[in-house]
Each structure stands twice: as C-alpha cells, then as structure tokens.
Amino acid sequence: xKNIRVYSFLLFLLLIILWxxxxxxxxxxxxxxxxxxxxxxxxxxSSGYFTPHIVRxxxxxxxxxxxxxxxxFVIGILMGESVFLxxxxxxxxxxxxxxxxxxxxxxxILWFGFDMTSKVVITALICFFPLLENxxxxxxxxxxxxxxxxxxxxxxxxxxxxxxxxxxxxxxxLAGLRVAVVLAVVGxxxxxxxxxxxxxxxxxxxxxxxxxxxxxxxxxxxxxxxGMLLYQLVNVxxxxxxxxxxxxxxx
Amino acid sequence: MSFLTIxxxxxxxxxxxxxxxxxxxxxxxxxxxxxxGKSGCGKTTLLKLASGLLKPDTGNxxxxxxNLTEPSHECGFVxxxxxxxxxxxxxxxxxxxxxxxxxxxxxxxxxAASLLDMLGLSSHLTQYPQHLSGGQQSRVAIARALIQxxxxxxxxxxxxxxxxxxxEELQEDLxxxxxxxxxxxxxxxxxxxxxxxxxxxxAVMDQGKIIYDVNVELLKxxxxxxxxxxxxxxxxxxxxxxMSGEQS
Numbered sequence: 001x002k003n004i005r006v007y008s009f010l011l012f013l014l015l016i017i018l019w020x021x022x023x024x025x026x027x028x029x030x031x032x033x034x035x036x037x038x039x040x041x042x043x044x045x046s047s048g049y050f051t052p053h054i055v056r057x058x059x060x061x062x063x064x065x066x067x068x069x070x071x072x073f074v075i076g077i078l079m080g081e082s083v084f085l086x087x088x089x090x091x092x093x094x095x096x097x098x099x100x101x102x103x104x105x106x107x108x109i110l111w112f113g114f115d116m117t118s119k120v121v122i123t124a125l126i127c128f129f130p131l132l133e134n135x136x137x138x139x140x141x142x143x144x145x146x147x148x149x150x151x152x153x154x155x156x157x158x159x160x161x162x163x164x165x166x167x168x169x170x171x172x173x174l175a176g177l178r179v180a181v182v183l184a185v186v187g188x189x190x191x192x193x194x195x196x197x198x199x200x201x202x203x204x205x206x207x208x209x210x211x212x213x214x215x216x217x218x219x220x221x222x223x224x225x226x227g228m229l230l231y232q233l234v235n236v237x238x239x240x241x242x243x244x245x246x247x248x249x250x251x
Numbered sequence: 252m253s254f255l256t257i258x259x260x261x262x263x264x265x266x267x268x269x270x271x272x273x274x275x276x277x278x279x280x281x282x283x284x285x286x287x288g289k290s291g292c293g294k295t296t297l298l299k300l301a302s303g304l305l306k307p308d309t310g311n312x313x314x315x316x317x318n319l320t321e322p323s324h325e326c327g328f329v330x331x332x333x334x335x336x337x338x339x340x341x342x343x344x345x346x347x348x349x350x351x352x353x354x355x356x357x358x359x360x361x362x363a364a365s366l367l368d369m370l371g372l373s374s375h376l377t378q379y380p381q382h383l384s385g386g387q388q389s390r391v392a393i394a395r396a397l398i399q400x401x402x403x404x405x406x407x408x409x410x411x412x413x414x415x416x417x418x419e420e421l422q423e424d425l426x427x428x429x430x431x432x433x434x435x436x437x438x439x440x441x442x443x444x445x446x447x448x449x450x451x452x453x454a455v456m457d458q459g460k461i462i463y464d465v466n467v468e469l470l471k472x473x474x475x476x477x478x479x480x481x482x483x484x485x486x487x488x489x490x491x492x493x494m495s496g497e498q499s
Binding site for chain 1: 299302304321322324326327328330331332334336337338347348350351
C-alpha cells in the first residue's frame with residue numbers, strides 16, 4: 001500500500017504513452033496526441049487566452065456552489081427540524097429534482113440572460129439537492145440517547161441543533177458537499193454550452209465549431225483540474241473538521 | 252415529604268399495553284436506591300419517568316414536593332452508553348452542561364478538573380473520547396453528570412459494558428463522590444451484587460411492577476471485604492431467587 005501513489009503515477013504514464021502511440025495513427029481532428037494537447041494548453045495559458053475563461057467558469061462554479069449549498073443546508077436544517085415543513089416541502093423538492101435540470105438551462109437563459117447569472121442559477125440548482133438531502137438525513141438520525149442527554153440538560157431546540165445535531169451530522173453534510181462540488185462543474189459547463197461567449201464550456205463549443213480538437217481537450221483538462229482541486233478542498237475541509245478527534249492517539 | 256416520589260406511575264409506549272404498571276416508590280434525601288430486573292422488565296422506562304424524561308400516562312412523580320413534568324436542573328443522568336460528544340475534548344464534554352447555561356468560568360474549569368482528578372482522569376483532559384477506554388469514557392460521563400452538583404442522580408446501567416475490575420473501581424468512585432456531595436441516587440443494573448454493594452435499598456422489577464424490595468443493612472463506607480460477607484451473599488441469593496421466581 002505504501003507505493004500505491006507510485007503505481008498510480010506509473011499507470012498514468014502508461015496510459016499517456018498508449019494514447020500518444022494510438023494518436024500517431026489517427027487524425028489530430030479525431031484524437032490529438034497528449035504532446036499536442038499539452039502544447040496547446042501551455043500556449044493558451046502563457047498567452048493568457050485561457051485566463052478569462054478559467055476565471056469565468058471558476059466564478060460560476062464557486063458562486064453556484066455557494067448559493068446552492070447554502071440554500072440546501074439551510075432548508076435541510078429547517079426540514080430536518082420540522083416534520084410539518086418536511087411533509088409540506090418534500091414532494092416539491094422531489095419534483096424539482098425529478099425534472100432534468102440540465103434541460104431547464106435554455107429556460108434559465110431566457111429568464112436570466114446570457115451573462116453569468118443564468119449559469120450560477122443552474123449550478124446552484126444542481127448543488128442544492130445533495131446538500132439538502134444529506135443535511136435532512138444527517139440531522140435526523142442522531143443517537144437517541146444523546147438527544148435525551150440534551151433534554152435532560154434542558155437545552156433549547158437551538159442549542160441542541162448547534163451543539164449536537166449539526167456537529168454530529170457534519171460528516172454526512174460534508175459528504176453532500178463533496179457530491180455538490182463535482183456536480184457544480186457540470187452545471188456551469190452545461191450553462192455555458194447553451195449560451196455564453198466566455199467560460200471553458202463556451203471554449204469547448206467554439207473549438208468544436210473551429211474543429212480545433214486539441215483546444216477542446218485542453219479545456220477538458222482545465223475543467224477536470226478545477227473539479228479535482230475543489231474536491232480536494234472539500235477533503236481538506238473534512239479532514240480539518242474531523243482530524244483532531246478521529247486521528248489515532250500517539251502510542 | 253420524600254425527596255422523590257413515584258405515585259401510581261403507569262406508562263405504555265404509544266398506547267400499547269403498559270410497561271410500567273401502577274408503581275409506587277419513594278426515595279429519601281441522600282439515599283442510594285438500586286432497581287434490578289431482567290432485560291425488558293421496564294427498568295429504564297421507570298428511570299425515565301422518575302427523571303422527567305417521560306411523563307406517566309396516569310399517576311404522578313414528585314421531586315422535592317413538586318410535580319415533575321420535565322427534567323429538573325437539579326438532576327443528573329448517566330446513560331447506558333457514555334454518550335460523549337466525539338468532537339469535544341474530555342474537559343469540554345464534562346463542561347457541556349454548564350456551557351449550555353452560561354459562559355464557562357475559571358472556577359468551572361477548576362471544578363471539572365478536580366472531578367476528573369477524583370476519577371483518575373487528570374492526564375486526559377485534552378484528549379478526545381475516541382482515545383479513551385470504555386471505563387474512562389464512563390468516568391467522563393459520570394463527571395459530566397456531577398459537574399453541576401446535582402442533588403439527584405439517575406444512572407441507567409452505566410457499567411454494564413465494563414470488565415469486572417473496572418466496574419468495581421467505578422463503583423467505589425461513584426459511592427465516594429456521591430457520599431461526599433450527599434447526592435441522592437437511583438441506579439439501574441441487572442447485576443445483583445452491584446446493586447447490593449452500592450445501595451441502601453434494592454427493588455426488584457418484573458413485568459412493569461416492583462415485586463420485592465429490601466433494605467441493605469451494610470455499614471458505610473462500603474469496603475471490598477463486604478462483598479464476601481455472608482450477609483451480603485445471602486442477600487444476593489435472596490434477590491436472585493426472587494428474580495428467577497423461586498421465591499416471592
């Protein structure tokens with residue numbers, strides 16, 4: 001297990017070599033070689049061509065993720081705490097999720113225009129559900145004896161929420177955030193596919209039009225990197241939260 | 252006026268047949284009472300009724316003369332499992348009851364530290380519950396229940412999951428602290444010798460009723476030797492026979 005990272009890297013190298021070899025026999029239009037993609041990527045980054053697109057897409061992802069997660073968390077708390085609200089809102093929440101959200105993108109562009117707002121709204125809507133679902137579930141299934149302990153201590157509902165339910169439900173809530181982060185990238189890119197002149201999604205559509213496949217791959221790589229970076233960020237957040245009490249004691 | 256009185260207490264979960272059937276019980280100030288009985292006989296439910304966590308369907312519970320309708324500030328509760336908050340250190344877990352009421356002062360910290368010291372945990376103040384053994388976790392739970400100097404303490408089989416030696420050590424600690432603080436105690440266990448060793452009075456429960464009760468005439472403070480006393484063993488045997496239905 002110690003060398004697993006090395007093996008993982010070797011596998012990556014092997015795949016790249018295979019890809020490079022396979023691309024040698026194919027048109028660049030179908031499958032550009034990794035070396036060509038890397039060159040395009042480097043050139044785009046050094047010339048500053050990618051910068052506004054990266055900034056735009058990242059901003060859409062972050063804003064959408066923030067808004068969607070915050071709403072999901074807050075409404076999740078309200079629904080977790082109130083049976084009435086849970087029963088009242090759940091059919092609507094399920095319906096809102098059953099609608100293929102990406103199919104709503106054209107509608108949002110119609111409502112919110114071609115600028116950033118529409119993409120942020122789509123991203124937020126996609127990020128909303130994982131947070132909501134995980135928050136509702138996490139704060140409902142708290143150890144019964146701990147709830148009784150708080151009753152015994154005459155803690156108010158607010159105190160029980162702040163001091164018990166949210167901290168105890170944190171691992172579940174953060175797992176929801178991890179799902180939301182990955183979905184946020186999808187939301188922003190699909191928004192840009194449908195309407196937008198800036199952003200990595202728009203670059204992909206443009207490169208399709210220009211038959212510039214290396215550029216398309218470069219954008220894909222950048223999107224993957226953004227997604228992975230955000231995912232790692234949530235992992236760090238999770239570790240920070242749970243590290244002090246989960247780590248093994250010093251022997 | 253008794254310190255705690257259960258008067259004709261009857262309780263059934265969501266309208267099912269009662270688990271607790273017309274129980275009458277009184278505890279005087281400073282007494283240590285134990286309830287023994289087989290699993291499922293209603294011990295925990297009776298403890299919850301006595302502590303105000305549950306309200307009787309019929310009958311009443313009086314704490315210091317007042318009808319108890321909700322848990323009282325003056326009571327502490329130790330659950331079957333330690334129920335410690337994993338994200339808080341030992342010290343913060345002990346101080347939880349105080350932190351829910353007001354800001355923690357230096358005196359509170361001192362008091363918590365002295366309680367933990369009495370329970371042999373002075374070197375674990377900054378550790379998290381996961382890093383403690385089962386016995387140590389139970390000790391933290393006891394310290395948390397005692398932090399506000401409750402006049403009444405309810406314990407629901409707190410030592411059930413511990414090994415015999417650790418259990419005996421914890422029994423000693425509990426008796427010592429409760430005697431020092433003049434705490435009145437209602438303790439649930441299925442261990443007969445634990446009940447006899449700890450308490451002034453033992454009640455046997457079966458199918459929601461108290462079928463037998465006896466005063467324990469052993470000197471205080473209790474000593475290890477008493478566990479091998481003929482009187483002690485006779486009493487244990489007697490209770491054992493009542494529990495298995497050989498004697499009533």
